Every structure is written in C-alpha cells, then in structure tokens.
Amino acid sequence: MGMRLMSAIPGATMFSHILLAIDASEASTNAIRIAIDLAARLGAKLSVLHVVVRVPTAPHAPAGGTAGKEQVVEFDALRTMADARGVDCACTSVSDGTPARAIDAYATANGCDLIVIGTHGRGGLKRMILGSQAEKLLRLSRIPVLVCPQQGDFAIHHILVLVDDSDASHYAVDVCMDLATMLGSHVYALRVISPLPSVNLLADYLEGNIHFKHLTADAERLLEGIRRQAKAAGVAVSTEYTFDRRPDTVVTARACTHSCDLVVLPRHGRAPHHTLFHDLTEICAMTAETPVLVCPQPVDQPVT
Missing domain, CATH: 3.40.50.620 (HUPs)
Incomplete structure (x- = not known):
C-alpha cells in the first residue's frame, strides 16, 4: 500500500x-x-x-x-x-x-x-x-x-498506537489522531516486526540482508506517513519500529516506558484467529493496566 x-x-x-x-x-x-x-x-x-x-x-x-x-x-x-x-x-x-x-x-x-x-x-x-x-x-x-481497567485515570496525555500497513491500522491511526487533536495528546506510533527464523536470517545475511532491508524500509515508510499525518493535524508524535516475536510484550513495555494513558490497537476482519492482531488485541485487553481502544477494520473495507 x-x-x-x-x-x-x-x-x-x-x-x-x-x-x-x-x-x-x-x-x-x-x-x-x-x-x-x-x-x-x-x-x-x-x-x-x-x-x-x-x-x-x-x-x-x-x-x-x-x-x-x-x-x-x-x-x-x-x-x-x-x-x-x-x-x-x-x-x-x-x-x-x-x-x-x-x-x-x-x-x-x-x-x-x-x-x-x-x-x-x-x-x-x-x-x-x-x-x-x-x-x-x-x-x-x-x-x-x-x-x-477497574482502576486508573484517563487523562490521555500520551497515546500508543500499534501500526502495520493494513486498512484496520490506518483507521486506528485516524481515530488516534482525531483523539489527540481533540484532547491535546502526544502520539507514540509503534511498528513491531516479526523476526525471520534463524535459518532464513542466515540465508538473508548471505544474500546481503535484502529481506531485512526491505522490512526496515517498509517500516520507515509507514512511520514517515504517520509523522506527516501528525504534522498535518498539529499532533506531537514519536515513532519506532522494532523486531520481536511477542508484540503484546512490546506494547506493554513501551506503554509503561512512555507513560501512555491509552493503547490503540487495530483489529483485522471478524474471525477469531484471522491474524496475529486478533489474539494480540484480546491479550492486551485482558491484561493491560491502561485503557485499550480496539479499532476494527472499517465496515466499508472487505475482510481479507
């Protein structure tokens, strides 16, 4: 996209x-x-x-x-x-x-x-x-x-939004930016990339890290688009991409590190296990100590 x-x-x-x-x-x-x-x-x-x-x-x-x-x-x-x-x-x-x-x-x-x-x-x-x-x-x-959650404030000074390059994620970012604009919040956009298996990682290294460079370039392009969107909306934003097999753990850690009051997650489709983010949204919603806003794929977009 x-x-x-x-x-x-x-x-x-x-x-x-x-x-x-x-x-x-x-x-x-x-x-x-x-x-x-x-x-x-x-x-x-x-x-x-x-x-x-x-x-x-x-x-x-x-x-x-x-x-x-x-x-x-x-x-x-x-x-x-x-x-x-x-x-x-x-x-x-x-x-x-x-x-x-x-x-x-x-x-x-x-x-x-x-x-x-x-x-x-x-x-x-x-x-x-x-x-x-x-x-x-x-x-x-x-x-x-x-x-x-049962306890805690809802000041919404800092919002963490987990992103990828899907329609559900784009919608979640739109919602996040709208909230940040209305409430004067700082947005922290996070892209978590699943690392390659060890065998594939070695093969990619021998081939000049082509796949790794492609993944990081895609992540940087995605985050640059979010930085432009935030600038157009007058919203303060920080961005990061990282490689990890446990995005739920990364989300929890980053939300704590950046003192986030709200976590915004995209949800793809309606099937219980359609993508990784299905399990991720439920895990985060069940364990988070801050409010979690789950944004589904827009109704005018087909489920893929």
Whole structure:
C-alpha cells in the first residue's frame, strides 16, 4: 500500500454517540467515570445499556428480590453524574442470554460509534460479570471498543498506537489522531516486526540482508506517513519500529516506558484467529493496566 494522509478512509471521524455497557460489578465503576468524562470532553451523546442475564434461581430462594430497585438507583446515580458534566444520557436495561450480541445489536440499531466496557484489571475480560461475552464483543463489534481497567485515570496525555500497513491500522491511526487533536495528546506510533527464523536470517545475511532491508524500509515508510499525518493535524508524535516475536510484550513495555494513558490497537476482519492482531488485541485487553481502544477494520473495507 502507498503512503496515505489523514482521514483517507471514509468514516474516520470523532465519536459522537458513546454506548456504555455495564454490569452489576465494581468493574463498571471506572468505565462509567471514563465514559462520562470522554462524552463531556468530546461533546458526545451517551447511552447506557445494562444487559440482565437470567440465572437459575437457587433452591429455597425468597421470592421477589431487590434487583429492580437497585437498577433504578444505579441509573439515577449515572444520570446525576452525566448531568453534572452536561452529558445527554439515556439508560436502558434489557434481558438477554448473550450480552455480546445484545450490546452489538443495540450499538448498531442506535447508531453508536464507540462502545465502552469495564474489566477487573489483570484478571481482565474473563473475570467480568459479562464473562467471555466481552471477548465475543471484541470480535463481533464493527465499531471501536474501549476496554477500561477497574482502576486508573484517563487523562490521555500520551497515546500508543500499534501500526502495520493494513486498512484496520490506518483507521486506528485516524481515530488516534482525531483523539489527540481533540484532547491535546502526544502520539507514540509503534511498528513491531516479526523476526525471520534463524535459518532464513542466515540465508538473508548471505544474500546481503535484502529481506531485512526491505522490512526496515517498509517500516520507515509507514512511520514517515504517520509523522506527516501528525504534522498535518498539529499532533506531537514519536515513532519506532522494532523486531520481536511477542508484540503484546512490546506494547506493554513501551506503554509503561512512555507513560501512555491509552493503547490503540487495530483489529483485522471478524474471525477469531484471522491474524496475529486478533489474539494480540484480546491479550492486551485482558491484561493491560491502561485503557485499550480496539479499532476494527472499517465496515466499508472487505475482510481479507
């Protein structure tokens, strides 16, 4: 692919309608705060969705219960928090056995362009009350999903974006630049290249490092395009490429080194194991101590 400048992919615009998906756990507390703060700073509308999963009633359990009352109190508190920040907030509760599909369907039906969900920190999505449904949401959703750890701030002074030369990555960079422009953030663009196997590396060395030079030239061309995009947007940017077989480890290390408040990752296609980035996005979302924004391949682009 050739070098491209900002917003070349249609639809790469800032978020205007945020969907906050919550459950009854403490994991949602930070996600609520982050979603309201982001909506206030971006001037976006906020919709809150609580998916009630029906569970079997325990033997001899008392009839009735206080779930309905607790939900009203939770929504009232949310509306109060949103009103205090001048955010238009609509709250909905639905009953569905598959929360991921319910969240995805609601986002699609209501024209949402960002989904925000919470996690339990290092336990990640697997310990969320929504459970493995959250992982399914990352695979299902055609719009970006912001995964928020249970604790931590969301200042967004520094954003790390993992890049390659795909349409999904270009879209993730567009989103990243839009956020950085709106919030005054510094962007750190990282390209992680999988190294050649030892046998191929020796052969390439004997042939004058042709393949190595090709990989590094492609990486530098990609990062130069991002530097030009950032300059056009008035965004401060740093770039790096490195060779490593564990991009998730590199992302975690660089995010810590550069004090990043947000990690932005591209996701290619919709199949669970279509590319390396599928597993990578889930690993990072489940283990990161900073919010992770997963940007899917744009809907107007074919899955390859």
